[in-house]
Amino acid sequence: MIKYELKCRKDHVFEAWFYDSATYDKQAAGGKIVCPVCNSRKITKAPMAPRIGKSKGEVAAAEAKEVAVAMKALRELRDHVEKNADYVGDQFAEEARKIH
Numbered sequence: 431m432i433k434y435e436l437k438c439r440k441d442h443v444f445e446a447w448f449y450d451s452a453t454y455d456k457q458a459a460g461g462k463i464v465c466p467v468c469n470s471r472k473i474t475k476a477p478m479a480p481r482i483g484k485s486k487g488e489v490a491a492a493e494a495k496e497v498a499v500a501m502k503a504l505r506e507l508r509d510h511v512e513k514n515a516d517y518v519g520d521q522f523a524e525e526a527r528k529i530h
């Protein structure tokens with residue numbers, strides 16, 4: 431699927447999905463694409479590359495989520511190490527007392 435930004439002769443810009451670019455060409459040539467604002471059939475592609483799949487915003491959001499998960503894992507690891515370090519420390523103090 432390809433999403434095109436389309437523009438009618440009155441400069442209304444709208445988006446439409448097509449199976450592929452050939453489908454767009456066929457529908458545009460046959461006057462099958464209609465502006466949702468003014469019902470004009472004089473449609474051209476807006477000067478913009480078709481966007482396929484994820485947008486930049488979606489990719490950035492997914493990356494931010496991965497960072498958040500990694501940060502959480504680091505915090506949990508640090509908490510774990512601190513707890514164990516305290517435990518070992520108490521034990522060490524007790525061992526030291528026994529020796530004395």
Ligand SMILES: [Zn+2]
Binds near residue numbers: 438439440442467469
């Ligand atoms: Zn229009």
